[in-house]
Amino acid sequence: METRYMEYANLLKQKELKSTPQRVAMLGILDRKGHADIDYIYNEIKKDFVSISLATVYKNVNTMLGAGIIQEIKVPYQKSKFEITKHKHSHFVCEKCGEVYDIQEPKKLDVELPEGFEPKEASVMIMGVCPSCK
Protein backbone atom coordinates (compact mmCIF):
# COMPACT_ATOMS: atom_id res chain seq x y z
CA MET A 1 0.00 0.00 0.00
CA GLU A 2 3.02 2.28 -0.34
CA THR A 3 1.37 4.05 -3.23
CA ARG A 4 -1.69 4.90 -1.20
CA TYR A 5 0.35 6.80 1.33
CA MET A 6 1.75 8.94 -1.43
CA GLU A 7 -1.77 9.62 -2.61
CA TYR A 8 -2.79 10.84 0.83
CA ALA A 9 0.31 13.00 1.10
CA ASN A 10 -0.47 14.63 -2.21
CA LEU A 11 -4.10 15.03 -1.31
CA LEU A 12 -3.09 16.95 1.79
CA LYS A 13 -0.60 19.10 -0.06
CA GLN A 14 -3.10 19.94 -2.75
CA LYS A 15 -5.26 21.38 -0.02
CA GLU A 16 -2.36 23.39 1.43
CA LEU A 17 -2.11 21.18 4.47
CA LYS A 18 1.09 19.72 5.76
CA SER A 19 1.43 16.04 5.14
CA THR A 20 2.21 14.51 8.49
CA PRO A 21 2.47 10.83 9.33
CA GLN A 22 -0.48 11.19 11.67
CA ARG A 23 -2.72 12.67 9.02
CA VAL A 24 -1.68 10.12 6.46
CA ALA A 25 -2.40 7.37 8.96
CA MET A 26 -5.84 8.81 9.70
CA LEU A 27 -6.70 8.85 6.03
CA GLY A 28 -5.46 5.30 5.71
CA ILE A 29 -7.72 4.22 8.54
CA LEU A 30 -10.71 5.96 6.98
CA ASP A 31 -9.94 4.45 3.62
CA ARG A 32 -9.74 0.96 5.03
CA LYS A 33 -12.77 1.22 7.28
CA GLY A 34 -14.88 3.35 5.00
CA HIS A 35 -16.73 5.14 7.77
CA ALA A 36 -15.33 5.66 11.24
CA ASP A 37 -16.06 7.76 14.28
CA ILE A 38 -13.52 9.63 16.38
CA ASP A 39 -13.02 6.81 18.84
CA TYR A 40 -12.42 4.26 16.16
CA ILE A 41 -9.86 6.46 14.49
CA TYR A 42 -8.18 7.20 17.79
CA ASN A 43 -7.99 3.57 18.84
CA GLU A 44 -6.70 2.47 15.49
CA ILE A 45 -4.07 5.13 15.13
CA LYS A 46 -2.77 4.48 18.63
CA LYS A 47 -1.58 1.12 17.37
CA ASP A 48 0.96 2.93 15.23
CA PHE A 49 1.35 6.18 17.12
CA VAL A 50 1.27 5.10 20.73
CA SER A 51 1.50 8.56 22.19
CA ILE A 52 -0.79 10.40 19.80
CA SER A 53 -3.14 12.78 21.53
CA LEU A 54 -6.88 12.56 21.15
CA ALA A 55 -6.75 16.32 20.63
CA THR A 56 -4.63 15.76 17.56
CA VAL A 57 -7.23 13.44 16.14
CA TYR A 58 -9.93 16.04 16.74
CA LYS A 59 -7.81 18.82 15.33
CA ASN A 60 -6.99 16.87 12.22
CA VAL A 61 -10.55 15.82 11.69
CA ASN A 62 -11.64 19.44 11.88
CA THR A 63 -8.84 20.62 9.65
CA MET A 64 -9.53 17.99 7.03
CA LEU A 65 -13.24 18.67 7.22
CA GLY A 66 -12.52 22.32 6.60
CA ALA A 67 -10.39 21.45 3.61
CA GLY A 68 -13.06 19.14 2.27
CA ILE A 69 -10.81 16.10 2.35
CA ILE A 70 -13.21 14.26 4.59
CA GLN A 71 -16.88 14.59 5.39
CA GLU A 72 -19.06 14.11 8.41
CA ILE A 73 -22.00 11.75 8.33
CA LYS A 74 -24.58 12.15 11.04
CA VAL A 75 -26.02 8.76 11.73
CA PRO A 76 -29.19 8.11 13.77
CA TYR A 77 -28.48 6.72 17.24
CA GLN A 78 -24.72 6.92 16.74
CA LYS A 79 -21.85 9.31 17.02
CA SER A 80 -20.95 11.03 13.79
CA LYS A 81 -18.81 9.08 11.40
CA PHE A 82 -16.32 10.43 8.91
CA GLU A 83 -15.40 9.34 5.41
CA ILE A 84 -12.95 10.43 2.77
CA THR A 85 -14.68 12.73 0.29
CA LYS A 86 -15.45 10.93 -2.92
CA HIS A 87 -18.02 11.05 -5.70
CA LYS A 88 -21.49 11.91 -4.45
CA HIS A 89 -23.37 8.96 -3.06
CA SER A 90 -26.01 7.92 -0.57
CA HIS A 91 -25.74 5.87 2.58
CA PHE A 92 -27.21 2.71 3.93
CA VAL A 93 -27.10 2.27 7.69
CA CYS A 94 -27.61 -1.11 9.26
CA GLU A 95 -29.93 -0.82 12.21
CA LYS A 96 -28.50 -4.00 13.69
CA CYS A 97 -24.76 -3.42 13.62
CA GLY A 98 -24.66 0.28 12.90
CA GLU A 99 -22.33 -0.08 9.96
CA VAL A 100 -22.58 2.52 7.21
CA TYR A 101 -22.34 1.53 3.56
CA ASP A 102 -22.03 3.66 0.49
CA ILE A 103 -24.74 3.09 -2.08
CA GLN A 104 -25.43 4.81 -5.34
CA GLU A 105 -27.75 7.74 -5.09
CA PRO A 106 -31.19 7.58 -6.67
CA LYS A 107 -31.10 8.67 -10.31
CA LYS A 108 -33.85 11.15 -9.83
CA LEU A 109 -35.66 12.48 -6.85
CA ASP A 110 -38.80 14.47 -7.27
CA VAL A 111 -39.62 16.38 -4.17
CA GLU A 112 -42.42 18.87 -4.08
CA LEU A 113 -41.10 22.03 -2.53
CA PRO A 114 -43.36 24.88 -1.49
CA GLU A 115 -43.00 28.16 -3.36
CA GLY A 116 -39.76 29.97 -2.66
CA PHE A 117 -37.58 27.09 -1.54
CA GLU A 118 -34.35 26.77 -3.50
CA PRO A 119 -32.93 23.25 -3.32
CA LYS A 120 -29.17 22.93 -3.63
CA GLU A 121 -28.57 19.32 -2.82
CA ALA A 122 -30.24 16.25 -1.45
CA SER A 123 -29.02 13.55 0.85
CA VAL A 124 -30.63 10.18 1.08
CA MET A 125 -30.13 7.69 3.86
CA ILE A 126 -31.59 4.21 3.91
CA MET A 127 -32.00 2.37 7.18
CA GLY A 128 -32.29 -1.37 7.13
CA VAL A 129 -30.44 -4.61 7.66
CA CYS A 130 -27.13 -5.35 6.00
CA PRO A 131 -26.08 -8.70 4.54
CA SER A 132 -23.89 -9.58 7.52
CA CYS A 133 -26.76 -9.12 9.95
CA LYS A 134 -29.49 -11.02 8.18
Added chain:
Amino acid sequence: METRYMEYANLLKQKELKSTPQRVAMLGILDRKGHADIDYIYNEIKKDFVSISLATVYKNVNTMLGAGIIQEIKVPYQKSKFEITKHKHSHFVCEKCGEVYDIQEPKKLDVELPEGFEPKEASVMIMGVCPSCK
Protein backbone atom coordinates in the same frame (compact mmCIF):
# COMPACT_ATOMS: atom_id res chain seq x y z
CA MET B 1 -54.61 27.24 23.23
CA GLU B 2 -56.20 25.56 26.21
CA THR B 3 -57.26 22.65 24.10
CA ARG B 4 -53.75 22.02 22.92
CA TYR B 5 -52.47 21.54 26.43
CA MET B 6 -55.08 18.88 26.96
CA GLU B 7 -53.90 17.17 23.81
CA TYR B 8 -50.34 17.08 25.08
CA ALA B 9 -51.46 15.79 28.44
CA ASN B 10 -53.38 12.98 26.79
CA LEU B 11 -50.53 12.25 24.47
CA LEU B 12 -48.25 11.76 27.43
CA LYS B 13 -50.73 9.61 29.29
CA GLN B 14 -51.33 7.43 26.27
CA LYS B 15 -47.64 6.64 26.36
CA GLU B 16 -47.73 5.86 30.09
CA LEU B 17 -45.85 8.99 30.99
CA LYS B 18 -46.87 11.39 33.66
CA SER B 19 -48.27 14.60 32.35
CA THR B 20 -46.30 17.33 34.05
CA PRO B 21 -46.49 21.06 33.37
CA GLN B 22 -42.86 20.99 32.27
CA ARG B 23 -43.45 18.26 29.71
CA VAL B 24 -46.58 19.90 28.43
CA ALA B 25 -44.68 23.17 28.07
CA MET B 26 -41.88 21.46 26.17
CA LEU B 27 -44.34 19.96 23.73
CA GLY B 28 -45.96 23.35 23.32
CA ILE B 29 -42.60 24.90 22.49
CA LEU B 30 -41.86 22.17 19.96
CA ASP B 31 -45.27 22.53 18.44
CA ARG B 32 -44.93 26.27 18.04
CA LYS B 33 -41.34 26.24 16.79
CA GLY B 34 -41.58 23.07 14.73
CA HIS B 35 -37.96 22.05 15.21
CA ALA B 36 -35.87 23.07 18.18
CA ASP B 37 -32.62 22.07 19.80
CA ILE B 38 -32.00 21.57 23.50
CA ASP B 39 -30.82 25.12 24.10
CA TYR B 40 -33.82 26.64 22.40
CA ILE B 41 -36.21 24.51 24.43
CA TYR B 42 -34.37 25.33 27.63
CA ASN B 43 -34.31 29.05 27.02
CA GLU B 44 -37.95 29.14 26.05
CA ILE B 45 -39.21 27.07 28.93
CA LYS B 46 -37.25 29.13 31.42
CA LYS B 47 -39.58 31.99 30.60
CA ASP B 48 -42.39 30.08 32.25
CA PHE B 49 -40.47 27.83 34.60
CA VAL B 50 -37.75 30.06 35.90
CA SER B 51 -36.04 27.44 37.99
CA ILE B 52 -36.30 24.49 35.65
CA SER B 53 -33.14 22.48 35.45
CA LEU B 54 -31.37 21.81 32.18
CA ALA B 55 -31.15 18.24 33.37
CA THR B 56 -34.93 18.07 33.39
CA VAL B 57 -35.02 19.19 29.79
CA TYR B 58 -32.53 16.50 28.84
CA LYS B 59 -34.35 13.86 30.85
CA ASN B 60 -37.68 14.72 29.30
CA VAL B 61 -36.27 14.82 25.81
CA ASN B 62 -34.83 11.37 26.32
CA THR B 63 -37.98 10.03 27.90
CA MET B 64 -40.21 11.40 25.16
CA LEU B 65 -37.82 10.12 22.52
CA GLY B 66 -38.05 6.70 24.08
CA ALA B 67 -41.82 6.85 24.02
CA GLY B 68 -41.82 8.00 20.42
CA ILE B 69 -43.60 11.24 21.20
CA ILE B 70 -40.79 13.26 19.71
CA GLN B 71 -38.01 12.52 17.27
CA GLU B 72 -34.45 13.60 16.81
CA ILE B 73 -33.29 15.17 13.59
CA LYS B 74 -29.57 15.25 12.96
CA VAL B 75 -28.83 18.33 10.93
CA PRO B 76 -25.53 19.02 9.16
CA TYR B 77 -23.40 21.66 10.91
CA GLN B 78 -25.89 22.04 13.75
CA LYS B 79 -26.84 20.49 17.02
CA SER B 80 -29.62 17.95 16.81
CA LYS B 81 -33.11 19.30 16.67
CA PHE B 82 -36.29 17.67 17.94
CA GLU B 83 -39.80 17.62 16.63
CA ILE B 84 -43.11 16.17 17.70
CA THR B 85 -43.70 12.87 15.93
CA LYS B 86 -46.16 13.23 13.11
CA HIS B 87 -46.92 11.66 9.77
CA LYS B 88 -43.79 10.63 7.87
CA HIS B 89 -42.17 13.46 6.00
CA SER B 90 -38.87 14.78 4.73
CA HIS B 91 -36.88 17.82 5.74
CA PHE B 92 -35.56 20.91 4.09
CA VAL B 93 -32.68 22.63 5.85
CA CYS B 94 -31.77 26.20 5.01
CA GLU B 95 -28.04 26.53 4.67
CA LYS B 96 -28.26 30.23 5.40
CA CYS B 97 -30.33 30.41 8.59
CA GLY B 98 -30.26 26.78 9.63
CA GLU B 99 -34.02 26.52 9.93
CA VAL B 100 -35.59 23.13 9.33
CA TYR B 101 -38.85 22.80 7.41
CA ASP B 102 -41.08 19.81 6.92
CA ILE B 103 -41.71 18.92 3.32
CA GLN B 104 -43.62 16.07 1.79
CA GLU B 105 -41.54 13.03 1.09
CA PRO B 106 -40.86 11.99 -2.48
CA LYS B 107 -43.60 9.75 -3.84
CA LYS B 108 -41.18 7.10 -4.93
CA LEU B 109 -37.52 6.58 -4.42
CA ASP B 110 -35.71 4.01 -6.44
CA VAL B 111 -32.40 3.19 -4.90
CA GLU B 112 -30.26 0.41 -6.23
CA LEU B 113 -29.17 -1.71 -3.32
CA PRO B 114 -26.52 -4.38 -3.64
CA GLU B 115 -27.60 -7.99 -3.09
CA GLY B 116 -28.52 -8.77 0.49
CA PHE B 117 -29.40 -5.33 1.76
CA GLU B 118 -32.87 -5.09 3.29
CA PRO B 119 -34.20 -1.57 3.28
CA LYS B 120 -36.64 -0.65 6.03
CA GLU B 121 -37.02 3.05 5.63
CA ALA B 122 -35.57 6.03 3.88
CA SER B 123 -34.94 9.54 5.00
CA VAL B 124 -34.47 12.41 2.62
CA MET B 125 -33.02 15.77 3.48
CA ILE B 126 -32.81 18.68 1.11
CA MET B 127 -30.29 21.44 1.70
CA GLY B 128 -30.88 24.80 0.13
CA VAL B 129 -32.12 28.30 0.72
CA CYS B 130 -35.46 29.03 2.31
CA PRO B 131 -37.88 31.79 1.26
CA SER B 132 -36.89 34.07 4.15
CA CYS B 133 -33.23 33.96 3.19
CA LYS B 134 -33.46 34.53 -0.51
Added chain:
DNA sequence: TTTTCAAAGGAAAAATATTTTCCTCAGGTT
Protein backbone atom coordinates in the same frame (compact mmCIF):
# COMPACT_ATOMS: atom_id res chain seq x y z
C1' DT C 1 -61.40 13.76 49.08
C1' DT C 2 -57.29 11.85 51.52
C1' DT C 3 -53.60 8.51 51.23
C1' DT C 4 -50.07 6.38 48.80
C1' DC C 5 -46.13 5.59 45.91
C1' DA C 6 -43.56 5.48 41.81
C1' DA C 7 -42.03 8.61 38.93
C1' DA C 8 -40.52 13.51 37.98
C1' DG C 9 -38.21 17.86 39.15
C1' DG C 10 -34.17 20.54 40.85
C1' DA C 11 -29.43 21.18 42.29
C1' DA C 12 -25.17 19.61 42.13
C1' DA C 13 -21.83 16.41 40.85
C1' DA C 14 -20.08 13.26 37.64
C1' DA C 15 -19.15 11.59 33.28
C1' DT C 16 -18.38 12.50 28.36
C1' DA C 17 -17.07 14.96 24.59
C1' DT C 18 -14.65 18.61 22.31
C1' DT C 19 -11.71 22.62 22.04
C1' DT C 20 -8.02 25.52 23.46
C1' DT C 21 -3.59 26.69 25.32
C1' DC C 22 1.17 26.51 25.40
C1' DC C 23 5.38 24.89 24.31
C1' DT C 24 8.25 21.84 21.46
C1' DC C 25 9.06 19.75 17.14
C1' DA C 26 8.94 18.79 12.29
C1' DG C 27 7.47 19.57 7.26
C1' DG C 28 8.62 21.95 3.49
C1' DT C 29 10.67 25.94 1.53
C1' DT C 30 14.75 29.08 0.98
Added chain:
DNA sequence: AACCTGAGGAAAATATTTTTCCTTTGAAAA
Protein backbone atom coordinates in the same frame (compact mmCIF):
# COMPACT_ATOMS: atom_id res chain seq x y z
C1' DA D 1 21.76 23.73 6.64
C1' DA D 2 18.68 27.40 8.45
C1' DC D 3 14.17 29.24 8.88
C1' DC D 4 9.43 29.69 9.93
C1' DT D 5 4.82 28.41 10.16
C1' DG D 6 1.93 25.15 11.18
C1' DA D 7 1.34 20.46 13.63
C1' DG D 8 1.79 17.34 17.63
C1' DG D 9 1.46 16.31 22.63
C1' DA D 10 0.03 17.16 27.36
C1' DA D 11 -2.85 19.34 30.15
C1' DA D 12 -6.33 22.55 31.10
C1' DA D 13 -10.49 24.62 29.84
C1' DT D 14 -15.17 24.30 27.84
C1' DA D 15 -19.11 22.25 26.44
C1' DT D 16 -22.44 18.72 26.56
C1' DT D 17 -25.02 15.10 28.58
C1' DT D 18 -26.06 11.93 32.27
C1' DT D 19 -26.40 10.55 36.95
C1' DT D 20 -27.14 11.00 41.83
C1' DC D 21 -29.75 12.20 45.65
C1' DC D 22 -33.30 14.15 47.88
C1' DT D 23 -37.82 16.56 47.65
C1' DT D 24 -42.15 17.12 45.38
C1' DT D 25 -46.07 15.87 42.66
C1' DG D 26 -49.22 13.34 39.34
C1' DA D 27 -52.60 10.18 39.41
C1' DA D 28 -54.40 5.83 41.00
C1' DA D 29 -56.48 3.60 44.97
C1' DA D 30 -58.80 3.74 49.22
